[in-house]
Amino acid sequence: MRSTHWAFAEMQAAFGYTLDEYLQFGGYPGAAALRHDKPRWTAYMRDSIIEATISRDILQMEEIRKPALMRALFELGAQYSGQELSYRKILGQLDERGNTDTLKHYLTLLDGAGMLSGLQKYDDKQLRSRASSPRLLVHDPSLMTASWHGTGSLLEQPDLRGHLVESAVGATLLARSKTEGFDLYWWRDGSLEVDFVIKRGDDLSAIEVKSGRIKKSGIGAFCQRHSEALPIIVGGRNTPLDAFLHGDVPLFTLS
Template sequence: MSEVYPLPAYRRPHYVELLRRLKEPRHFLQVVAGPRQVGKTTLVQQVLAALSVPVIYASADEPTLKGPEWVAVQWGRARARLSEASEVILVLDEVQKAQGWAESVKRLWDEDTRAGRSVKVVLLGSAPLLMQQGLSESLAGRFEVLYLPHWSYAEMRAAFGYTLADYLYYGGYPGAAVLRGDPMRFMRYVRDSLIETTLARDVLLLRRIEKPALLRRLFELGCHYSGQVLSYTKMLGQLQDAGNTTTLAHYLELLEAAGLLMGLFKYAGQVHRQRASSPKWLVPNTALLTAVVGLMPEEVQEDPAWQGRLVETAVGAHLVNGAWEGGYRVYYWRARQYEVDFVVQAGRRLTAIEVKSGRHGERRSGLEVFMRQFHPDRVLVVGTGGIPLEEFLEQPPLKWVGR
């Protein structure tokens, strides 16, 4: 496989794990999933460059939909290379864009298994939950997932020399690192090249959306309210042609699947009650907030309220981006005027986290009330008077909330 540009020197921690899996005898399909522009293709290319194995690479990321025959053609190319090597690696990028891909992959994978052909397969996709549907329906027991979240502060600092202020404003998109210091160009890049591309190719192209303008407006409002609790009912009051709360909840699920926006549930100790709560809106990358709202760096520095919103969003994003690998769930908690910013449940271990940015007029902490009601195993204050924000963000979330 040839690259037009040299591969970056920095390797994400996931590099070691994927390299180990591809060196093993053929057992499972390897699924590399995550949002757009987090380095999935680059990571796979870095791993393949370290292996002396023939590679067939193909991408379905084009405006027109492909069918199952596209998968079969690429697979045939890989099988043909077995005449010159004992094993071949087949990489199918953005595979969820090919209609019927899962059934085709299942048939071809099973054929190779029965025939003893060592075609190792890596599937990449930008929408993990959209991919998951095809994986669970057709490929049960045949795959394992390597999830790549948005980049952490520690990664952006190691790869691009980001300061904490850089990370809070410019977020964790490696492709945008060259635009640090040019806020207007950075915002246009995030809106046009990342957000719009994700909506058009990962959501609208793959799902029947009756009101695409509403989905976009919901995303914009979610960015404006990142770090805040707002009910669907109140959200309806700010949206035109909004339909109903069920429509908004469905669109939020699609935005979460694309790695753009999340709605955290209220922790109540009972799952059936959690889903009935108003969501706490959260973008998993602070770049989405600053770009959509149109904040300039000096506005953030001069406005303690926006500084606090960015700090809380960064802490929440750090937690949710580690949830897949960490195997934990992230919630918030509120009762009357009391609130706990984040509640993390890792198995039977419960951690309550309060974020303090030092701004005046911060709401009253609910840690004491929460402690009396739920008896968490650990209570953390991040920011003013507690764990320094930089220290919290530079460590893996499991260090703070793990078992």
């Protein structure tokens, strides 16, 4: 039985979370009592959640030749959540030596542990999709907050808040993909970008997140090329962010 991170609606019902609290502290109920003490909350997340998951859940189930590289990959991926990063750039940021195949394998393990995914770019040709640079995405927004080493709150910095909002939407989609049976991608063509593309059988939807971050929307161009796609703008007038995080928004055209 798969048990994902708690959703916004569950954290709100159990602990009275506001939207901003969920964006910052995510869906780990064990950490909820510490959210008013940021240093203790951060220590709990790093020691009892992140390190425990990597050391116990992953390293004890499979032999990992470069555990330091896996830890560094997660740390980097959490800080760059919601962003595309080529494997070459990832390797350039890490002190530990590795190669693309090793990074892909470690991302697969981190994905299976509910920590970090590398989304493939949507392409009609599967081979090109698999060869694309990944869009890094944490499975819970708190993992991004706990890995942040800068000063101040992510919510106070517009660009970082944008990535945090996009990560929260992506984490919600990751959780729903397990129960609703769809595949999750991202898309870009030049400067045009779609935050998330989801596909289930013949059903296709393109999701743009209005997060306050400056970017050039590609949802119109994508839907012109894929006329069957349902456009969804999260944060727009018809699809508020809190309603989407609550799970109240259908992801595909109702038949």
